[in-house]
Amino acid sequence: xxxxxxxxxxxLSQSPLLWLTVTLLVYAITDAISIWTxxxxxxxxxxxxxWIIGAFLKLTNTSYTTYFGGAQFVHFLLGPATVALxxxxxxxxxxxxxxxxxxxxxxxxxxxxAVASVMLFAEAVGLPREVVLSMAPKSVTAGVAMxxxxxxxxxxxxxxxxxxxxxxxxxITVTPLMNWMGITDFRARGFAVGIAAHGIGTARAFQVDAVxxxxxxxxxxxxxxxxxxxxxxxxxxxxx
Amino acid sequence: MxxxxxxxxxxxxxxxxxxxxxxxxxxxxxxGLMFLLVLLLLRDRFAVLARGPLLGGxxxxxxxxxxxxxxxxxxxxxxxxxxxxxxxxxxxxxxIAFLGVLAISVLITLLVTVGxxxxxxxxxxxxxxxx
Numbered sequence: 001x002x003x004x005x006x007x008x009x010x011x012l013s014q015s016p017l018l019w020l021t022v023t024l025l026v027y028a029i030t031d032a033i034s035i036w037t038x039x040x041x042x043x044x045x046x047x048x049x050x051w052i053i054g055a056f057l058k059l060t061n062t063s064y065t066t067y068f069g070g071a072q073f074v075h076f077l078l079g080p081a082t083v084a085l086x087x088x089x090x091x092x093x094x095x096x097x098x099x100x101x102x103x104x105x106x107x108x109x110x111x112x113x114a115v116a117s118v119m120l121f122a123e124a125v126g127l128p129r130e131v132v133l134s135m136a137p138k139s140v141t142a143g144v145a146m147x148x149x150x151x152x153x154x155x156x157x158x159x160x161x162x163x164x165x166x167x168x169x170x171x172i173t174v175t176p177l178m179n180w181m182g183i184t185d186f187r188a189r190g191f192a193v194g195i196a197a198h199g200i201g202t203a204r205a206f207q208v209d210a211v212x213x214x215x216x217x218x219x220x221x222x223x224x225x226x227x228x229x230x231x232x233x234x235x236x237x238x239x240x
Numbered sequence: 241m242x243x244x245x246x247x248x249x250x251x252x253x254x255x256x257x258x259x260x261x262x263x264x265x266x267x268x269x270x271x272g273l274m275f276l277l278v279l280l281l282l283r284d285r286f287a288v289l290a291r292g293p294l295l296g297g298x299x300x301x302x303x304x305x306x307x308x309x310x311x312x313x314x315x316x317x318x319x320x321x322x323x324x325x326x327x328x329x330x331x332x333x334x335x336i337a338f339l340g341v342l343a344i345s346v347l348i349t350l351l352v353t354v355g356x357x358x359x360x361x362x363x364x365x366x367x368x369x370x371x
Binding site: 023024026027031044045046047049050051053054055057064067068071072074075077078079080081082083084085086087088089090091093099101102103105106109110113114117118121122125126127131135138139141142143144157158160161162164165166167168169170173174177178181183185187188189191192193195196197199200202203204206207213219221224225228 | 245248249251252255266267268269270272273274275276277280281302303305306307309310311312313314315316317318319320321322323324325326327330331334337338339340341342343344345346347348349350351352353354356357358360361364
C-alpha cells in the first residue's frame with residue numbers, strides 16, 4: 001500500500017466533500033428516525049444532527065471553519081428557501097387573506113412579548129448587561145438577530161447561540177404545549193411558533209401541517225421586520 | 241429544474257439588490273419572497289407569463305422545487321446549529337440562568353401569540369355574523 005490512512009484522512013478532512021457528505025448523511029439518518037417516530041418532538045432532526053456532528057468535529061479535532069467549507073453549500077440554501085415560502089403562501093392565499101387582522105394583532109403582541117420577556121427575566125436573574133442585550137433579538141432568524149446585536153454593541157456570536165437554542169426549544173415544545181391546551185387552529189399554532197422560534201420553528205410547523213407552515217413562515221418574516229425596530233426601543237425603555 | 245432554481249435565485253438577487261440599494265432594514269430574501277408571490281399572482285392574470293418555470297403543475301416547475309426546499313428546511317439549519325455546539329463554553333459561562341430565561345421566554349411568547357390570534361379571530365367572526 002502506497003498511501004497510509006493518515007495522509008488520506010488529512011487530505012479528505014480538508015476537502016468540502018467530506019463535510020458536505022457528513023452533514024447530509026447525519027441529517028438523513030436523524031430525519032429517518034424523526035419520521036419513524038411519527039415526528040416526535042424530541043426526535044427533532046436539527047437538534048440531533050447538530051450534536052452528533054459537533055461531537056464528531058471535537059473527536060477529529062476539526063475546526064468549524066474547515067467544517068463550514070463543506071456545510072456552506074447547505075447553509076446557502078436558507079435564502080432561496082425563504083423565497084420559496086412564496087409558493088405555499090400563494091397556494092393558501094385565501095386562508096391567509098381572511099386572517100390578516102388576527103395575524104397583525106398576534107404579531108404585535110407576540111413580538112413585544114418575545115423581546116420584553118427575555119430582557120426582563122435576564123435582568124431579574126442578574127445576567128450581565130452585555131448578555132441581556134445579546135439575548136434580546138433571540139426570536140428572529142440568525143442573520144437579522146446578529147445584525148441587531150451588532151448595532152447594540154453586544155456579542156453577535158452569543159446572539160447566534162441564543163437564536164438557535166430558542167429555535168430548538170420552540171420546535172420541541174410547541175406541539176405538546178398546543179395539544180395540552182387543546183388548540184386545534186393550525187393557523188394560530190403555526191403563527192405562534194413562527195414568532196417565537198423563527199425558521200427552526202417554521203421547519204417544525206411544515207412537518208406537522210402545511211397551513212401551520214405557511215402561517216409560521218409569514219410570522220417569521222414579519223417578526224424579523226418588527227423586532228429590528230422594537231429592540232432599540234425596548235433597550236431605551238426597559239433597561240435603566 | 242435549472243430554470244426554476246434560477247427563477248428563485250433571481251428573485252432573491254433582486255430582493256438583495258433592492259434592500260442594499262435603498263438601505264432598507266429588512267432581509268433581502270423576504271423581499272425576494274414578495275417578488276415571487278407577485279409573479280405567481282400575475283401568472284394567473286396574464287396567460288403569457290405561464291411558461292417555463294411558471295407553467296404550473298409541472299414536475300420541475302418553481303412550485304415543486306420550492307416544495308422540495310421547504311420539505312427539508314430543517315437540514316438548512318444544521319450548519320448554524322453545529323456552530324452553536326462549538327460555542328458551548330459561552331453557555332457554560334452563563335450557566336443554567338441563560339437556558340432557563342430562554343425557555344421561559346419561548347413558552348410565554350408561544351402562549352401570548354396563540355392566545356391573541358385565537359381571541360382576535362373569534363372577535364372578527366362574531367363581528368361579521370352580527371352585521
